[in-house]
Amino acid sequence: MKNKAVVLGANYYxxxxxxxxLGVHDVHVAAVDYSWDGAYGLESKYCSEALIGxxxxxxxxGLLSFLIDYSKRQDHTPVLIPTADPYVEFVDAYLPELREHFLIPQxxxxxxxxxxxKGTLHTLASQHGVAVPETVNVYQENFVEKVEEMMDYPCLVKPVDSPxxxxxxxxxxxxxYNKEELIEKVNLAKESNIEVIVxxxxxxxxxxMYTFDAYLNQDSKVTHWVTCQKLRQFPINYGASVYTQQKHxxxxxxxxxxxxxxIGYKGFAEIEFKKDAQTGRYYLxxxxxxxxxLNHLLYKTGINIPWITYRELIGEPLDPKAVEEDKNMVFWYAYEDLLAVREYIKTGQLSIKQVITSYFRPKAPAIWDPKDPKPAMAFGKKMFGLVKGKVIKRS
Structure with missing residues (x-):
């Protein structure tokens, strides 16, 4: 492959x-992070270049100049793929400049x-006929009364800007859980200049909780897609996927x-839905x-999003594909799943039997790969250091 792929972020799975x-398809991958410390993705045998910027x-x-300088040294325009929300915000902020030197879907x-x-997303969803949970803007007059009129306690105080x-x-x-807590948490967010909604x-x-994972081509048409169902998340109830199954x-x-x-979207997106247990309606x-x-799970079920992205951007798009059967496979982030299981059992939301039974299924591990073990070893070393530091601090 002539075009290199520049992956932003290597300190997370x-x-x-x-x-x-990308590496399994012999793509030259240049992974970028801001520090060697904890960036276990740089240890992968599929990482052709490790760049610290x-x-x-x-x-x-400085990061913008660093990336542009890198691109200028290449014979062919690299593909740019951000893998964390802050990197997405960075790419969006400098999209015109970056598009002059990189291949980017959007x-x-x-x-x-x-x-x-969250605010503009809910407006867009409503305009396109997709249900969203009842929401109150905390900056409107009498917002507490509005909350109590539209919903019951407990309710959620959520950020507009999650990162x-x-x-x-x-x-x-x-x-x-009550009016006093609502006011307290909203004020806490305001003091930190972080906009929230209820x-x-x-x-x-x-x-x-379900996900719709899809790739849209440059004509904004879905070409590849798969759906999944969360089984456990961390923090429990309102966290990230740690044990999730592919479910059509x-x-x-x-x-x-x-x-x-x-909305004319291009590239990869994952929509998280929640199915109302009482009505069966899906809410964005x-x-x-x-x-x-869940990227590794999608890959194991036949939808390789980074490769799909790369191929379309270099002008060699893959044939459309959807996973329209249940493959009985789960994504597993073992470290946080064990933390989650402890809390689920502690709060009575799951039994030990339910947890044990769930593990007897084919898995797509977040980090471990017998063909590429060094990242898992580096991650283990990182976790050992954190635990050791806490023990020393306590003693």
């Missing part, structure tokens, strides 16, 4: 999976950010494809516009 999905938040202009600057923003919220509070949202909780356990749900295609094609919760946590 999403970046690692992206590197592997400026930090996306501390020096975005052409419309601001669309990535608009979709990641900033997670960076500050180390969680995805606040769950509040949202109704859609009834149903974590296995009522045709209705999600009808909802998801119509919406993404309607959020959209990930970077490679998903």
């Amino acid at each position: 999403i970046g690692l999976s992206t590197i592997r999905c 400026p930090h996306y938040k501390e020096d975005p202009e 052409k419309e600057q601001g669309l990535y950010t608009k979709i990641m923003d 900033a919220f997670v960076s500050k509070f180390r969680r995805k949202l606040f769950k509040v 949202q109704r909780i859609i009834p149903g356990f974590d296995d009522h 749900v045709p209705e999600l295609y009808e909802l998801g494809a119509k919406f993404l094609e309607g 919760i959020e959209i990930n516009v970077r490679i998903t946590n």
Whole structure:
């Protein structure tokens, strides 16, 4: 392959999976991170070049120059793939400049950010006939009364900009049980200059969470897709996938494809839906516009998103494909799943028997790969260091 692939982010398993999905097809992968420390994806045998550049938040202009300088040294235009939300925000902010030197699916600057923003996303969804949970803007007058009129407690205080919220509070949202907690958490967010909204909780356990994962070509048409069902997440109830199965749900295609094609989206996107346990209706919760946590599961079921992206951008698109059967395979991020299982059992949401029974299935591990073991070893070393540090700190 003449065109190199530049993967942004190597300190998490999403970046690692992206590197592997391209490397197995002999693509020259240049992985970029801001530090060697903890960037276990750089240890992959499929990583052709390990590049340490400026930090996306501390020096975005420096990172832009770093990437452009790299591209100028290449004989063919590289494909650029961000694997974390902050990198997506960076790409969106400098999309015109980056598109002069890289192959990138999206052409419309601001669309990535608009979709990641919960407020504008809900407006878009409503315009295209997709249900979203009842939502209240905390900056409107008498917002507390509005919340109590539209929904019951408990309810959710959610960020408009998820990366900033997670960076500050180390969680995805606040769950509040009364008026006092609602006001407290909203004020806490305001003090940190983080915009939030209040949202109704859609009834149903974590296995009522589903995903529609799709790739849209440059004509904004879905060419590849698969649907999945979450079984466990961490933090429990309102976290990221840690144990998720591929599950064919045709209705999600009808909802998801119509919406993404309607807004003129290009490239990969993952829509998270929650199925109302009382009504059976699917509600759009959020959209990930970077490679998903479940990427290795999608690959194992026959949908290699990084490779699909790469091939289309170099002008050699793959034939359309959808996974329209249940393959009985699960994605497993063992480290956080074990933490989640402890909490599920502790809170009585799952029994030990239910957990043990769930493990007897073919798995797509987040990190471990017998053909590429070094990243898992580096991850283990990182975890050992963290545990050792905590023990020393306590003693």
